[in-house]
Amino acid sequence: MRTPAIDRPAAAVIGLALLAAGGVIADWRFDFAGVWSRFDPDAVDRVVDADWFAWVALAAAVVLAVLAVWWLLARVPRPAEGRVALTANGSDRIELDARSVAPRLRADLERNAPVDHVTSRRLDRKGGQVIRLRAHVDPRADGESLIKAAGSLAETVATAFPDGEVTVRVIVDGPRRERARRTPRVH
Amino acid sequence: MKLRDPRHGPAATWPAVLAALLLAGLALLLAQHAAAELGWTGADSWLRSAAAALHDSEPSVWVLIGGAAAVLLGLWFLIAAFLPARRSHLPADGDGDLWISPRAVEALASDAAVRAPGVLHADSELRRRRLKVKALLAPGREAAVADILETVGERLQGLAELEVAVQAKEAHR
8 A cells, every 4th residue: 555645744734623623622511711602603604504605515525525535546556667668878768568577586586585475566766666576484594595595686687777777675574374384393 | 766665554544544534524514515505405404403503502412422532533643643654674784675574583583593402492572673582491401592692693694783682491300
């Protein structure tokens, strides 16, 4: 799930608005700040009764609905571009279908590193793509073999894409079926 | 452009989803009012009923419950808005862009510790940069602590700069 940049400032503003609303209701009940006693409900009635208010409410409803839908949809993951433009001299433009690279890297990682269940995802970045490989570690693995396998993958990708149009990142998570591996030990 | 470190989802994600739904609810309230006032529906306006309730000398129980919920939600939204997204994986040494999760480090450390001579069982827990290995030793094998430190250190070599501590307990005869 993507996280839109608006989430945090908007959550802060709406949080403050909700706190203010709760405070006003508390003041209505307990009258500790005198805010509610200065409030004139007739003024609200006059606005709601005005002819123009129904149209303003309709316009506000449309704006708020569009905003809400955009805000919800902004977190749906966007697929990365299938093609990556390679750096080329002259007027020619060469594009590579990056979708074919990830399965090869997945297979290489699964073969060379003590990991299993490797998945991949392509992420757009400025000037190219990052292929993010995610795998579950074999508990018998050691740091050296993981580092060596990740280094070898990075070297392979750097050789194929010397200008860094495609790079690779390896993320290693805990064992997938830790419980299933726990066989009785005989000491 | 450098890629961002792997991180957990920010705490503001769920408040933001809820805030979007609140905005949609407000839009529905305003649209229903417009529809009722413009004669597109025979129902009474909900907004007009809410405005009439403002003339009461005291809020109803439902309004008070709504106010309490607004305060709790507001506090949650505010706190979540200022909590940063925590890094989910530790960076490893080497030329590759390798990141390892705390759970993977714990699994490797536990497996390494249990393979040390004289260790019956081992479990690990990583908090920040401190890896605590809890080991159950065979009777009379107190010296296994040094072996655990050595095997765990060797196994995790290059993965992350960690402070390893061993908490050992001897099994009864």
